[in-house]
Amino acid sequence: MSTAGGAPMTTDTTTATPGTVHEEARIVTRTGPGKFVADTRAVFHREILLTLRDPFTLVFSLLQPLVFLGLFAPLLTGTFGGTGMSTADTLQWFVPGVIVMISLFGTSMTGSNLLYELMTGSYERVLATPLSRSAILVGRALKEFAPLVVQGLLIAVLCLPFGFTFNPLYALAGLVLLGVFGVGIGALSYALGLAAKNREWLFWGVQQALLFPLLILSGMMLPLEAGPGWMQVAAKFNPLTYIVDAERALFAGDIGDPVVLWGVLAAAITCAVGLVVGIRATRRLT
Template sequence: MTFVRETGLIFWSQLRANLRNPVWVIIGVAQPILYLLLFGPLVKGIAPSLGQGADPWKILTPALIIQIGLFGSAFAGFGIVSELRAGVVERQRVTPAARGALLLGRVLKDMVLLIVQAAILVVVAMAVFGLRPDPLGLVLSVLLISIMAAGLASASYALGLWAKQESTLASVINSISVPVMLLSGILLPMNVGPTWLQNLAKVNPFSHTVDAARALFRGDFGSSDVWVGTVVTVALALVLMTVGARSFARDNA
């Protein structure tokens, strides 16, 4: 129970900081909504090439939720750099609080922000474009993407503790996040690309998360994409969270 309480205290302190300055949450969801409004009609125009009966909004919307999780979580490390500079992390480390709680509280905050942003995006897609996802599939897809975001946020916090400055962190994240996004099929399914690009995308674990989320949105629970994507996403998240937890335990502020 002590670990749970410590995690809750860190979670609430982190969430309050975001509630006092919600501009980044708004910015985080504004870009995907613009993609939905501006890029959605283009996806609708090529819908026939995506397969018979393909719904462009069920293809684009879950991918944009993943985009929110990808970039929002990847840049979470900037917060830890700021806290390092202010001495917040140092003060937390001299307390008896478990190092895992210091990470998990922050990660849970990032997951909650993602869920709120995803809900806003889905509501816009339903109200404006008539998106009608499978209700259970919608919940499961957001849960899966939240797990992905937990792993990414953990890795970003570890990078922040290592880099200790925004310029280094930005260089590393930008070098990784853009290729990962392009090879995950977020904007367009990778099956519309050449074979060599499809094979390259299969190496990207986030492409499996995208495929799983799209299948869940359709309500295709028996699809192999769902099971493969779930296993890959959970396994990667556990590895990255382990790395993040060890960084909090090992590095000195």
Template sequence: MSTIVSAGSTARTERPAPPSTARRAALGRIAADTINVMSRELRPVWHEPASVLFAMVQPLVFLGLFAPLLPDSHGSALQWFVPGIVAMTCLMGASFTGAGLMDEMVTGSHERMLVSPLSRSSLLLGRAFKETVPMLMQTAIILAVATPFSFDLHPVGVLVGVAMLALFSIGVASMSYALGLASDGQPWLFWTVQQTVIFPLLLLAGVLLPLDGGPGWLRWLSDLNPLKYVVQAVRELFAGSWHADVIAQGFAGGLVIAALGLWIGVRGMQRS
């Protein structure tokens, strides 16, 4: 606080806050807004937990009908297949984020959120972070179903693998949110792009079938898929293995998708 004396009177002028203080205040506001948006988005999950179980129908069908077709030796096929199903569930759930946004755009809820005091970045971040909670619940269900059938559970590896998938989920959810904004109330456009992208990503990541014996061009495309490295690392961790290079590649893949997705999503929100 500085004091300026003029014509026998005293006027006080406040110094502007240092840039670092203003930056911390802005980040604190975004963090608080993000938590509020995340809490709002999670209310339907807490009120209707059956929705999480309903989303598990497809993964459990794959687990029950597809896993027995894979070569099995002392439970090795199940040990290989379960992490892939967990990754598939994570990817599919996060990719639906934009569908929820389009529903809010139709009802006008999205426009009301835009004119609220909440920062626009937090509207994206809250929805993206929210996707990690159903993913944790669904992973717990899959492991609870698979463990009695010769699946070796390694809790520490599972926790690290889930953290890696959470990074990937945040990035995919952000991209889905941006796609919902770009679709501008045209569901056919959203679902066409979503389905066109999701299934090649799953197949090229070796989620359902190993790609080791595939043709060279297929393995080359697989090497360009960040999900491949995430799935490989999650399989290692779920099996209780700790190969540093594989785990580092998995976290790198998750971080790349998270950073890219958040950048695309935040830009989309600022322009909406």
């Protein structure tokens, strides 16, 4: 059949259910914050299903913080023994740092998962979808962070018989703060994965070179007060220092401590910088 102008008229014979048509139209027409939330939820749902299908990974990832807790906590008890701190006081200082540690390790791995998708070509299929680039970053970072929330709460509960105490509401606020910080770290890891495309050694070299100094200079595992002056000065330029201090205050129920405000500021800046860098890296690759 031809139109009046002579051009052939084609008929689309593809069948689609009303629900499918409605969903596709909603994805295309949704704009603004609604699109970002929906896209983030879609990315998170897709990614978390892959994790839930491999529960062994979750169990194995829990072993490392438990080893740190079992080995470092007794050493710290002996170190703090001269200051009159009990085992309960030591755990109150140490456990929030362990929770921050597992969050940092998890979200900084976002780029390593991306490297695998770049090698298999599945990442290009993700970019071909109408998903917003910021939603891809946030959804994947939240996927790395969600299991860590469960692990962190489990560690806190396991320490309760040894004198560790926490306010559930303030602890939840601490986890939200940690989630904001984790989104920024995950986005930066994502950008590093894109920059290290086809050079996996580069990703791991940069990640490890940055990760462990940040851990040590945050006072997460050992107190910095007994360290040299230059370490204490360097710690003030480490955003992780303020996150760790804020988590300790929140888990202790001291939400009015000024360190909480500094932690919120550090998390917000890290999140903003991470998203800006990550989105630019994604658009540049596209």
